[in-house]
Amino acid sequence: MQRTAHTNDIPAKERDWNDVRRLLPAAWHRGRTQRPSGAVRIASAATPLSEHFKLTSQEAMVDLKGKVALVTGATSGIGQVTAEYLAEHGATVILGVRNTDAGKKLAQEIMAKYPGSKAECGPPLDLMKQDSVKAFAEAINKRPGSLDILVNNAGLGYTKKSFTEQGVGMLTQVNHLGPYTLTRLLEKKLVASKARVVNVVSVTHRITTIRDAKALFTDWKGGFYQHNKLANVYTAFELQRRLGARGLQAVAADPGAVRTNIYNNSPKLGRGFIKTMIDNCYAPPEDGAQAVIYAATCDWAADQRKRKDGSPLQPAEDLRYYARGVFTWPQLCNDWALGGKGIKKVKGDIWGASTVVLSFLDWPLRRLLGNGLMGRTKLCRPGSHAYDADMSAQVWEASAEFAGVPVQPQV
Numbered sequence: 001m002q003r004t005a006h007t008n009d010i011p012a013k014e015r016d017w018n019d020v021r022r023l024l025p026a027a028w029h030r031g032r033t034q035r036p037s038g039a040v041r042i043a044s045a046a047t048p049l050s051e052h053f054k055l056t057s058q059e060a061m062v063d064l065k066g067k068v069a070l071v072t073g074a075t076s077g078i079g080q081v082t083a084e085y086l087a088e089h090g091a092t093v094i095l096g097v098r099n100t101d102a103g104k105k106l107a108q109e110i111m112a113k114y115p116g117s118k119a120e121c122g123p124p125l126d127l128m129k130q131d132s133v134k135a136f137a138e139a140i141n142k143r144p145g146s147l148d149i150l151v152n153n154a155g156l157g158y159t160k161k162s163f164t165e166q167g168v169g170m171l172t173q174v175n176h177l178g179p180y181t182l183t184r185l186l187e188k189k190l191v192a193s194k195a196r197v198v199n200v201v202s203v204t205h206r207i208t209t210i211r212d213a214k215a216l217f218t219d220w221k222g223g224f225y226q227h228n229k230l231a232n233v234y235t236a237f238e239l240q241r242r243l244g245a246r247g248l249q250a251v252a253a254d255p256g257a258v259r260t261n262i263y264n265n266s267p268k269l270g271r272g273f274i275k276t277m278i279d280n281c282y283a284p285p286e287d288g289a290q291a292v293i294y295a296a297t298c299d300w301a302a303d304q305r306k307r308k309d310g311s312p313l314q315p316a317e318d319l320r321y322y323a324r325g326v327f328t329w330p331q332l333c334n335d336w337a338l339g340g341k342g343i344k345k346v347k348g349d350i351w352g353a354s355t356v357v358l359s360f361l362d363w364p365l366r367r368l369l370g371n372g373l374m375g376r377t378k379l380c381r382p383g384s385h386a387y388d389a390d391m392s393a394q395v396w397e398a399s400a401e402f403a404g405v406p407v408q409p410q411v
Ligand SMILES: NC(=O)c1ccc[n+]([C@@H]2O[C@H](COP(=O)([O-])OP(=O)(O)OC[C@H]3O[C@@H](n4cnc5c(N)ncnc54)[C@H](OP(=O)(O)O)[C@@H]3O)[C@@H](O)[C@H]2O)c1
Pocket: 040, 072, 073, 074, 075, 076, 077, 078, 079, 097, 098, 099, 125, 126, 127, 128, 152, 153, 154, 155, 156, 174, 200, 201, 202, 203, 254, 255, 256, 257, 258, 259, 260, 261, 262, 263
């Protein structure tokens, strides 16, 4: 909805909300770089993205000079900010996007903004089509040099009920099977490069379980967004279990609640009161991308956890989930904190509702209280079911079957 100069032209609902906003402290408005309801744009052309990261000044990042990073879904939102940040800090960034005109334009914009930076648009990558994923992976495999960072970011929040020719629900195809296939087809190059793989996940994985791995693909309701995001966590963990000892580093990163285009298509979230809440209470992409950027660039060894007896975790046990803000709070995030098995008695929808309410509090709290410790990306626990190694392996195996790749990594 475009804002105009004449108050009378502004719909009553938005006018009311503007009145409320004027009463809020200045801190609320700081850092708002995106217009409500507007398409997401990265920070102003004159401002380096690193300016937006000063508040939390993240811990030591690995040197990105000479590294090659592939970011999928880089045409908007979190992926766009991530790609720009990695290029700003010296990585050669490949944009894995379906709209290559937008990708080429973005690559040019990034290189113009950061003289000496390197960004290129890869061949078209449409995660709705396995053929496109395979052709894209082939081109990346043929590209000389390493592939040091893969950010599986592209995703859809909602789509009308539809299935691929293979009978896979379209949401699962885009959010899980496409990225899984891409990662598996690149695994040899990734292992050879001792790469970092970041799966962009969501707090919604906490409000659901996957009971039947095949249903994730073929049953429409079994393949909703939250199931896909749980499958993304499983895939990150399974990659780490299977290839961690070979030097691959795989993590899940939750960007939090971020106002991006992802909500625009949803009939429930893309309009009305909820949309107004999202536009005003969710973080801008420059903020939300921090967790993803941190997961992609942090010093792996420095973040290594230890066992209770002080001995280091083996790579296959080093299952990492990064998040920030309220999404790291034990009361929200660790179901064991609410009484272990007791949590099973709480109905999923109550749990889900509380997650939604907290998602509206995260950014406002960080704006009002200061980003400080709450703004830091931290290692935390995902929902405890994400550690279910049996289900994780079942999802991996079913994914391999649908992707047409061997279950065992070919490295
Ligand atoms: N926003 C949040 O609150 C939030 C919270 C937790 C997790 N996440 C995750 O963050 C990731 C990025 O989402 P976002 O919020 O930044 O949303 P976004 O602005 O809508 O970005 C999504 C990106 O994915 C791309 N994409 C969609 N369908 C695709 C397809 N079939 N093939 C290739 N690329 C496709 C889009 O490309 P087009 O421009 O061509 O459509 C776009 O570049 C997603 O994985 C999402 O699940 C978001």
